[in-house]
Each structure stands twice: as structure tokens, then as C-alpha cells.
Amino acid sequence: xxxxxxxxxxxxxxxxxxxxxxxxxxxxxxxxxxxxxxxxxxxxxxxxxxxxxxxxxxxxxxxxxxxxxxxxxxxxxxxxxxxxxxxxxxxxxxxxxxxxxxxxxxxxxxxxxxxxxxxxxxxxxxxxxxxxxxxxxxxxxxxxxxxxxxxxxxxxxxxxxxxxxxxxxxxxxxxxxxxxxxxxxxxxxxxxxxxxxxxxxxxxxxxxxxxxxxxxxxxxxxxxxxxxxxxxxxxxxxxxxxxxxxxxxxxxxxxxxxxxxxxxxxxxxxxxxxxxxxxxxxxxxxxxxxxxxxxxxxxxxxxxxxxxxx
Amino acid sequence: xxxxxxxxxxxxxxxxxxxxxxxxxxxxxxxxxxxxxxxxxxxxxxxxxxxxxxxxxxxxxxxxxxxxxxxxxxxxxxxxxxxxxxxxxxxxxxxxxxxxxxxxxxxxxxxxxxxxxxxxxxxxxxxxxxxxxxxxxxxxxxxxxxxxxxxxxxxxxxxxxxxxxxxxxxxxxxxxxxxxxxxxxxxxxxxxxxxxxxxxxxxxxxxxxxxxxxxxxxxxxxxxxxxxxxxxxxxxxxxxxxxxxxxxxxxxxxxxxxxxxxxxxxxxxxxxxxxxxxxxxxxxxxxxxxxxxxxxxxxxxxxxxxxxxxxxxxxxxxxxxxxxxxxxxxxxxxxxxxxxxxxxxxxxxxxxxxxxxxxxxxxxxxxx
Numbered sequence: 001x002x003x004x005x006x007x008x009x010x011x012x013x014x015x016x017x018x019x020x021x022x023x024x025x026x027x028x029x030x031x032x033x034x035x036x037x038x039x040x041x042x043x044x045x046x047x048x049x050x051x052x053x054x055x056x057x058x059x060x061x062x063x064x065x066x067x068x069x070x071x072x073x074x075x076x077x078x079x080x081x082x083x084x085x086x087x088x089x090x091x092x093x094x095x096x097x098x099x100x101x102x103x104x105x106x107x108x109x110x111x112x113x114x115x116x117x118x119x120x121x122x123x124x125x126x127x128x129x130x131x132x133x134x135x136x137x138x139x140x141x142x143x144x145x146x147x148x149x150x151x152x153x154x155x156x157x158x159x160x161x162x163x164x165x166x167x168x169x170x171x172x173x174x175x176x177x178x179x180x181x182x183x184x185x186x187x188x189x190x191x192x193x194x195x196x197x198x199x200x201x202x203x204x205x206x207x208x209x210x211x212x213x214x215x216x217x218x219x220x221x222x223x224x225x226x227x228x229x230x231x232x233x234x235x236x237x238x239x240x241x242x243x244x245x246x247x248x249x250x251x252x253x254x255x256x257x258x259x260x261x262x263x264x265x266x267x268x269x270x271x272x273x274x275x276x277x278x279x280x281x282x283x284x285x286x287x288x289x290x291x292x293x294x295x296x297x298x299x300x301x302x303x304x305x306x307x308x309x310x
Numbered sequence: 311x312x313x314x315x316x317x318x319x320x321x322x323x324x325x326x327x328x329x330x331x332x333x334x335x336x337x338x339x340x341x342x343x344x345x346x347x348x349x350x351x352x353x354x355x356x357x358x359x360x361x362x363x364x365x366x367x368x369x370x371x372x373x374x375x376x377x378x379x380x381x382x383x384x385x386x387x388x389x390x391x392x393x394x395x396x397x398x399x400x401x402x403x404x405x406x407x408x409x410x411x412x413x414x415x416x417x418x419x420x421x422x423x424x425x426x427x428x429x430x431x432x433x434x435x436x437x438x439x440x441x442x443x444x445x446x447x448x449x450x451x452x453x454x455x456x457x458x459x460x461x462x463x464x465x466x467x468x469x470x471x472x473x474x475x476x477x478x479x480x481x482x483x484x485x486x487x488x489x490x491x492x493x494x495x496x497x498x499x500x501x502x503x504x505x506x507x508x509x510x511x512x513x514x515x516x517x518x519x520x521x522x523x524x525x526x527x528x529x530x531x532x533x534x535x536x537x538x539x540x541x542x543x544x545x546x547x548x549x550x551x552x553x554x555x556x557x558x559x560x561x562x563x564x565x566x567x568x569x570x571x572x573x574x575x576x577x578x579x580x581x582x583x584x585x586x587x588x589x590x591x592x593x594x595x596x597x598x599x600x601x602x603x604x605x606x607x608x609x610x611x612x613x614x615x616x617x618x619x620x621x622x623x624x625x626x627x628x629x630x631x632x633x634x635x636x637x638x639x640x641x642x643x644x645x646x647x648x649x650x651x652x653x654x655x656x657x658x659x660x661x662x663x664x665x666x667x668x669x670x671x672x673x674x675x676x677x678x
Contacts, residue, residue, distance in 0.1 A: 086655045088651040089651065092647070099647065267478055267482060269481070291458065
């Protein structure tokens with residue numbers, strides 16, 4: 001493995017990890033507020049297809065991002081209504097969101113399959129920073145959405161751990177009854193972060209259709225939404241860890257992809273299995289480690305809050 | 311809790327409403343069809359004629375009805391399979407992968423013993439299908455039982471692995487040399503094919519489904535074990551206190567759940583396709599989740615719901631000729647589940663209009 005190959009793999013890891021990073025950041029926000037949303041895959045798919053259509057018809061990829069953000073948020077608001085207001089089972093509601101999103105995205109994307117996008121996001125070299133040896137080529141010769149995610153990570157970290165709003169968010173996820181009695185509006189808080197989470201998942205999906213591929217294909221998210229859900233556990237609900245985790249998962253994707261271009265006598269089907277098998281292995285390892293260190297999910301995660309039952 | 315500016319209030323019911331238990335699924339299906347109608351309208355289709363055609367072709371003709379039953383077989387089996395796990399609140403989302411591994415194992419038997427008679431081959435394939443799916447269910451059950459590793463994600467990841475494994479086989483070592491390079495295995499020998507009803511395509515897999523539905527109904531409602539898995543699901547703390555072995559139950563339940571899903575795969579290859587090919591399931595394992603939930607995990611109701619969903623699948627294929635994407639069916643199924651979930655609140659709560667009920671004697675004291 002020579003220097004150029006290493007740089008190429010690591011640069012691909014960042015690009016391949018970015019959609020997962022957006023989705024994982026969204027899910028962290030949502031779970032921190034106490035709502036488990038297993039609809040990430042579906043929200044990403046709807047974000048991917050609506051973003052693609054908007055970018056294609058306006059000629060501006062940013063319109064695609066905006067559309068994907070709105071579509072992801074709209075999808076998430078269904079989940080918020082069902083789980084926060086109607087106290088439905090969060091696992092099943094999230095699954096419904098994924099199943100619905102898979103069908104919906106395929107339905108609206110039917111006419112757009114295989115169409116090329118003439119105006120995808122293109123890499124922009126950051127002056128000075130891109131000249132840093134090694135790291136410059138990996139981190140600072142990317143497209144604007146990658147840079148946006150660089151900004152989003154510290155921003156969310158600060159929101160979570162450095163602001164009053166973040167404290168309220170975590171309180172609602174850990175002990176909604178206590179937060180409620182201190183005057184935090186549990187319902188509004190949960191609605192807000194579930195929807196923000198959906199918006200980020202939507203952008204993650206749009207990254208695939210606006211930059212990574214860039215085109216629309218049915219089911220193009222291919223399990224990345226689920227990997228993002230797993231990644232949240234790996235990241236112990238911390239945005240900075242999610243960044244590291246996303247690039248590791250991106251690296252596995254990239255390695256599988258790069259190995260195919262070399263002369264490796266492993267079937268491509270086995271290489272394609274790598275990210276999924278790796279997710280399982282990591283999940284087992286991390287769950288064990290979290291158990292030992294007594295790090296757990298937000299205490300009220302998955303539980304509906306009922307004022308009359310506190 | 312209040313809605314609509316206090317016009318509607320919710321009042322907890324002492325027991326779930328039996329009327330709503332029937333009414334909610336029916337209304338949910340109607341509302342989901344309305345959502346579908348909106349999308350059809352938006353894409354310039356006439357919703358009513360489309361629905362009429364779907365319904366009459368899927369249930370109204372002899373051929374349509376038999377196709378509906380054919381499609382309902384894998385849905386029924388996979389629905390029963392995931393229901394076993396859901397009953398214990400184990401979220402087996404891996405029905406699709408277990409179905410593929412059941413099909414793989416049954417195919418392995420069929421391809422390796424081509425000259426054996428049916429009385430020998432079919433039971434062996436039945437067994438192989440159960441083992442293939444059961445092992446695929448057991449793999450995520452082990453870390454779940456002993457380390458508490460989230461089974462939702464692991465079962466789902468294994469779906470992708472199973473599908474890729476079958477693709478590897480049919481594009482590679484199992485590809486039929488006489489198949490003009492299509493990704494198919496060789497056709498099964500006569501002994502490896504399930505009998506069919508008359509000259510229709512309805513195969514003996516239907517009997518598997520009906521039998522298992524009855525067996526599971528008895529197990530769930532009339533046996534100690536059925537009671538045990540329900541208690542573990544509802545309150546693990548009480549179950550542990552009562553001395554129930556939770557890890558062992560997780561392993562058994564996931565193995566049974568996977569085995570029944572695996573049988574769905576075996577029935578598809580042995581009864582319908584007579585060979586293994588990629589993409590033979592349009593997501594039966596996922597639709598099964600909706601079916602199981604819609605049927606409230608009642609095995610007998612699963613048979614009925616699977617039949618209706620089979621019709622939906624057939625109707626969806628038929629209206630493709632009128633330019634309606636078949637994926638509309640997936641969308642309809644997803645929205646049915648939304649309405650069911652939302653409607654469940656009517657089971658647990660009573661809606662009261664205008665005058666809020668007297669709240670002085672409600673609930674526990676405020677604070678912890």
C-alpha cells in the first residue's frame with residue numbers, strides 16, 4: 001500500500017462517510033431528546049429523491065439541499081406526531097417511516113432513474129489548507145457539503161454541552177418528568193429535535209444523489225440509514241465521536257470499492273458485505289464496552305411521555 | 311391531554327376497546343387508500359378506476375384470486391415468523407434475510423440430491439429451509455441474549471449479507487451452465503418441487519402457512535411457553551423475578567422466528583420458482599412486519615391480512631400496465647401502518663368532546 005493509494009482511500013472515506021455523518025448527527029439530536037427514530041433510511045431516501053428532482057429542475061444543487069431538508073423534516077414530523085402526541089410505539093413507527101419512505105421515494109423517483117445530474121456539487125479547494133501535506137488532500141479538496149458537515153459537528157457539540165437549550169434537550173431525554181416540572185416544554189422540545197433530526201437525514205440522503213453518485217437510483221441509500229443508527233451507539237450520543245465513526249465506516253466502504261479496482265481475487269459480493277458485517281462487529285464490541293463503562297442510551301429513550309402518568 | 315384547543319380531550323380506558331380493535335384496522339386501510347388516491351391524483355391518474363381495477367383483478371377473477379393466494383403464501387409465513395419474535399418484543403427485522411437463507415439452504419439440498427424421490431427430498435428441503443432461516447435468526451440472538459446488543463440493527467444488517475450471499479451464488483458457483491448466462495440456478499428436479507392445487511400455481515406452501523398459523527395460535531394462547539414469552543416481552547423484570555430464563559427464551563424465539571421465515575423462502579423456491587434467482591422477494595420480509603402488526607400479532611388474523619396484502623401486491627402488478635408504478639403498493643402499505651399506529655390511541659383512550667371530564671381523582675400524585 002503506497003502513499004498515493006492511502007491518500008486516495010482516506011479521501012474516499014471522508015466522502016463516503018459524509019452522508020452517514022449527517023444522518024448520524026440527526027439521529028443523535030433526536031435520541032438525545034428521548035425519541036428513537038428508526039426511519040432514518042426512509043428519510044434519507046426521500047431526501048435523496050426530492051433533492052435530486054429539485055436540483056435537476058432548478059439547476060442549482062443548493063435548491064436540492066433545501067428541498068431535501070424540508071422533505072426530511074416533513075417525514076420526521078409524521079414520526080413526531082405519532083410518537084410524541086399519540087404515544088405510538090417508537091420502534092414500529094420508525095419502521096413504518098422507513099417502509100413508507102422506501103415506497104414513496106421509488107414512486108416519485110420513477111421517471112428520474114438513471115438521469116444524470118448536470119450540476120452536482122463539485123470539489124472546491126480551500127486556499128492554504130488544501131496545501132497541508134497529507135491532510136490537505138484528504139480533508140480540504142472536497143465539496144461544500146463536506147465543509148458544512150465540518151462546521152456542523154462542533155456546532156452541535158456546543159449546542160448539546162454548552163448551551164441551555166442543549167441542557168434542556170438532554171433533560172427531556174433523560175428524565176422528561178423532571179424537565180417538565182422545571183418548566184421545559186417536553187412535547188415542543190421533542191417535536192423540534194425529531195424534525196431537525198429528519199432534516200439532517202434528508203441532507204445526508206441528498207448528498208448521495210447530488211454529489212456521491214450523482215443520480216437517483218431506487219433504494220440508493222442501501223442501508224446507510226441503518227448504519228447511522230448503529231453509529232449513534234458507537235458514538236455514545238456524541239457528535240465528535242460520530243465524525244470519527246462515520247469516516248471509519250466510510251473507509252470500509254471506500255476500501256471495498258478500491259479493492260475492486262485492484263487485482264484482488266475476492267468476489268465483489270463479499271467486499272460489498274464488508275460494511276454490514278463491520279457494523280455488526282462494531283456494535284457488539286461497543287455495546288460490551290459501553291456496558292463495562294456504564295455508558296447507556298438516554299434514560300427515557302423509546303418511552304412516550306404522558307403527563308398524567310409521571 | 312388536549313387537542314384542538316381543548317375541544318377534544320383524551321381519557322384513558324380501563325381496558326382496550328374491543329370495538330376499536332376491529333374498527334381501527336378497517337378505517338386505517340380506508341385512510342391509507344385515500345392517501346394513495348392523493349398521490350395518484352397528483353401524478354395525473356384517476357384513483358377510483360385504478361382501485362377498482364386492482365380490486366376486481368386481484369379478487370374478482372379465478373386467475374387473479376389464485377395469484378393473490380400464491381402471493382399471500384410467503385407473506386403469511388414471514389408474517390407468522392416475525393410475529394413470534396414481536397410477541398416477546400424482540401424486533402426481528404431480519405425476516406427478509408432469513409427468507410433468503412431458507413431459500414438458499416433448500417436450494418442446496420435440491421441441487422445436491424437431484425435424483426432423489428419427493429418423499430425424501432421435500433421433507434429434507436423443509437428441514438433445510440427451517441435450519442437456514444433459524445440459524446440466520448440465531449446469529450443476532452446470541453449477542454442480544456448475552457450482551458444486550460441491539461437486535462434491530464444486527465438483524466437488519468444480516469438482510470443485506472444474506473441477499474449478497476445469494477447473489478454471489480447465482481452469479482457465480484451456482485449459475486446454471488445451460489442458462490444462457492442468466493443469474494439463475496439450474497431448474498430443480500421433479501422430486502424437489504412442491505405439489506400444486508390442480509393446474510393452478512397455488513402450492514403446498516399454503517398448507518405450511520395455515521398449519522403453522524393454527525399451531526402458533528395454540529402455542530400463544532394455550533401453552534405455558536406462549537404465556538412466558540408474552541410476560542418476558544411485557545415486563546422483563548417480573549419475568550426475571552418469576553424465574554424465567556430470558557436469554558434462553560431469546561435464543562429459542564429468534565430461532566423459531568427465523569425458521570418460519572426461512573420456510574417462506576423454501577416454499578418460494580420449491581413451490582413457485584423451482585430454482586433460486588436474485589431478487590425473488592420484493593421485500594416480503596419487510597411487508598411481513600406490517601402484516602404482523604396489522605393483525606395485532608394474532609396468527610389467525612395474520613392469515614387474513616396476508617391474503618389481503620397478497621391481493622394488493624397482485625393488484626399493484628396489474629395496474630402497472632396503466633402506468634402506475636408498482637411501488638405505489640409499498641407506499642400504501644407504509645401508510646396503513648401509520649394509521650394503525652395512530653389509531654391505536656383510540657384503543658387505549660376515549661375521545662371526549664367539549665366538556666373535559668372531572669380530573670380530580672385521576673392518576674397518582676405529581677412528582678416521581
